[in-house]
Amino acid sequence: MELALFAAWCFLVALAGGLVGLVLGNIRLPATLLVASSTAAGGGANLAISAIAALTAAGVHIRHGRINWRLVAWMAPPSVAGAVAGGYLAGAIPDALLLAFIAAVLVQSAIALLRDPPKPAGGEGGPLDVRAAVLSGAVIGVLGGLVGLILGSLRMPALLRWVGEAPQRAVGTNVTVGVFVGVAGALAHLPNAAPDLDVILVGGAASVPGALLGSRLTGRLSEAALIRAIAVVLLIAAAGCIVQAVT
Secondary structure, eight states: OHHHHHHHHHHHHHHHHHHHTOOOHHHHHHHHHHHSSSHHHHHHHHHHHHHHHHHHHHHHHHHTTOOOHHHHHHHHHHHHHHHHHHHHHTTSSOHHHHHHHHHHHHHHHHHHHHHSOOOOTGGGTOOOOHHHHHHHHHHHHHHHHHHTOOOHHHHHHIIIIIIOOOHHHHHHHHHHHHHHHHHHHHHHHTTTOOOOHHHHHHHHHHHHHHHHHHHHHHTTSOHHHHHHHHHHHHHHHHHHHHHHHHO
């Protein structure tokens, strides 16, 4: 029964994440820990499930041309390197403090998107800010490594606001970077504890149809509606961080 409920939750999380280009591992993590054999095994399993969901959604976005591969090439390496560095530094800063900080940034980002939707530079043929992509990828990677999350919820507003990517391409680009970070994070957990294979299989299998459905819905939303959807999901992700910080 626990695994069945876990599968249903993974489907819903992947559905919402696929729609707005987020993996939402922080929302899935508490449920993963409930069915995992240990905290370390659950953290690794959650990252593996995140990578599966992200890869599934990325496949759909590839077919629809919603991925900026140049940005992926610039953003993925510093994101992965930052995540590895953050993993080594895990424990140096209390998780509760980090999660509270991340939640505050998510709330601020969501409100900013709702009040003043960004005007994408790349969407009109203008130049994107590659330097912002590299720096934000590295910083967010470190934060994610510290708390064991991919943190695509922080990368998304960075892509929209600082890098200047168009919303639909930001969705596909963000989730593709999440694939690399998720795989690297799951592999980094192996020396600590082998992730629970049964949890990965159940969560991954349930996430695939959710990510497929959500990512297919992305193209049906107008730019304004997609930005609003991203903002709402950022607020939900912030609530998830707050719950983790106080438990």
